[in-house]
Amino acid sequence: MANHNLSRLTEDVKREISAALPEIKDKHVSGEIVSISRVEITSDLSYCKIYVSVLGSEAKTDAAVKALEKSAGFIVRRINARIKMRKMPRLIFLPDNSQEYYERITGILDTLNVRGGDTESSGDPDSGYDDERDDEIVDEDESEEEYEDGEEV
Numbered sequence: 001m002a003n004h005n006l007s008r009l010t011e012d013v014k015r016e017i018s019a020a021l022p023e024i025k026d027k028h029v030s031g032e033i034v035s036i037s038r039v040e041i042t043s044d045l046s047y048c049k050i051y052v053s054v055l056g057s058e059a060k061t062d063a064a065v066k067a068l069e070k071s072a073g074f075i076v077r078r079i080n081a082r083i084k085m086r087k088m089p090r091l092i093f094l095p096d097n098s099q100e101y102y103e104r105i106t107g108i109l110d111t112l113n114v115r116g117g118d119t120e121s122s123g124d125p126d127s128g129y130d131d132e133r134d135d136e137i138v139d140e141d142e143s144e145e146e147y148e149d150g151e152e153v
Contacts, residue, residue, distance in 0.1 A: 006041060012083050014039040017050060020078045026067035032056065034064050037096040041089055048089035051096035061095040068093045 018036045021029060033055040040049040052068060054061040068075070072091050080088060 006043060009083070009085070010039050010041050013041065013048060013079060014050075016079050016082055017075055020075050023078075024067070024071045024074065026071060028060070028063040028067040029071070032060055032064060037098065045085065045087040045089050047092055049092045049094055051094050051098075053096040053099060058095070058097075058100065065093045065095050 014036055017039070021034055021036075024030060035053050036050060037053045038051040040051075041047070050068075052061065052065050054064045072093075075091060076088060079085075
């Protein structure tokens with residue numbers, strides 16, 4: 001039960017912080033596309049990690065994190081006014097680097113030429129593609145169509 005309440009509280013805090021972003025007057029927050037990608041609250045409600053992402057460069061994300069740290073008092077008051085909590089956690093703003101991580105992994109996969117459906121069937125046993133298994137799947141689909149009306153077609 002505690003995990004359910006904590007996850008619900010986490011989503012409520014994320015929603016309230018996201019709603020408060022347009023009201024922050026700092027140019028690094030109001031002039032950029034800032035989003036709260038993830039919020040994590042400790043089980044004893046001592047700390048709340050808020051992962052921030054900004055469309056653009058890493059420098060813009062760092063500037064937005066610093067601006068949000070300066071606006072932490074406003075955000076805490078906003079959360080306290082709307083969510084009843086037994087203890088208000090300390091807000092910790094962190095840059096979300098998941099987009100850079102995604103781009104790095106995608107680049108690695110592109111260099112390996114295994115991303116998505118880029119590898120074509122070459123019949124090569126080292127290619128990782130099994131032509132025979134593909135034929136079996138097609139045969140199974142055709143057999144289902146034969147007995148669709150109870151009779152062979």
